[in-house]
Amino acid sequence: MNPLVWTVFRKEMKDMVRDRRMLMAAFSFVFVTPIFMLVIAFLISDDRDSGELTPLAVANADAAPGLVVHLRNAGFDIRPVEAPAALSPDSIRIPKDADAGLLVIPEAFQDQLSRAEPIALSLFQNASSRAKISDSEAVQAAIANYGRVVASTRFIVRGVPLVLATPFTVEMHDISEKSLGAQILTDGFVMIFLLAPFASSMSVAVDTLAGERERQSLQTLIAQPVSAWALVLGKFLMVATFGMTGAVLSLMSMSVLLLFMPQDIFPIIINTSPVNILLAILQMLPLALFAAALQVLISISVKSFKEGQSYMSLVLMAPMMIAYVKIYGSDKLPEGANYLPMLSNMEGLSATLFRGEFLGGLFVISAGVALLGTAVLLSLTARRLSHERLLNT
Secondary structure, rough: OHHHHHHHHHHHHHHHHOHHHHHHHHHHHHHHEEEEEEEEHHHHHHHOOOOOOOEEEEHHHHOHHHHHHHHHHOEEEEEEEEOOOOOOOOOOOOOOOOOOEEEEOOOOOHHHOOOOOOOOEEOOOOOOOHHHHHHHHHHHHHHHHHHHHHHHHHHHHHOOOOHHOOOOOOOOOOOOOOOOHHHHHHHHHHHHHHHHHHEEEEEEHHHHHHHHHHOOOOHHHHHHOHHHHHHHHHHHHHHHHHHHHHHHHHHHHHHHHHHHHOOOOOOOOOOOOOOHHHHHHHHHHHHHHHHHHHHHHHHHHOOHHHHHHHHHHHHHHHHHHHHHHHHHHHHHHOOOHOOOOOOHHHHHHHHHHHHHOOOOOHHHHHHHHHHHHHHHHHHHHHHHHOOOOHHHH
């Protein structure tokens, strides 16, 4: 390779490494995102069942002793309260410690039950948090289960076989390789891996050409006895180095994160063997090169650092949207879509890191597509850099 390329590369790397703010901006995504996800995981873990009964306020509890016993057995701490004067939501006040809400039982519960009349129970909930909504839903489920018990008892008393009430039974058999929830979790983690090259190289990519153009030092650089291709390749390699470094750091930080993640909330295990880590890095390399080439082209096409940041933010959103399409619509995508950049990387990395498989054929084709795209983008960048119009705008 032309030695001038390495000269430009070393010069650009030295400038960027000296700028601590630039380094912080480049790698903040890599370290802040895992910390944020870990905090969210522990916030969710606080909502797990701690073994304590869930407080439920019940009005007219004496009118339905059987229902009260059933609710206690279902895990609720029954706290009797006075019946409200009216069942208007505006006049109801739920006790602060009643997380599951307020259940109002009609005084004529036993009479209606003996006459097999429909009984209207009123459940008032405080939907101010996800946990309280979940507790209220648990109360509804427990009441529905008690209703089935009462219905079954009525059938037995009247000599009706219970089998007549359930003419069909469905046996569910899950033959999928991975549950939908686990698939969404793994794809979400892989999406963060793949966003790292775009986020880590974004700031340096804007500064390397758009920044020099704004500082009016690009003309001096072009006047040097260096070809446009040497300049482009040197700057491109610097941007790609930052992107790939961010990708590797993201892979390492997310791997460490999963060690501290509560397994009952995130039941996924990453395969961190040295071979799998190397294969994952190999699969991320073509994407990092493609991302760097795209960002360098945008950097040469804008007139200021601020304008470049705006376009780079849009570029960062593009892989995120593609990843969400893969996560929630993979079954609707055509077969060939899996070989496109980002989609193929998500499929390959998911197989490598979470199933211990290396999809060689998919990697070869997707890497070829990414490298071809990289070459086209670099060609466009070199052509624009060598154009005289660049110096006049």
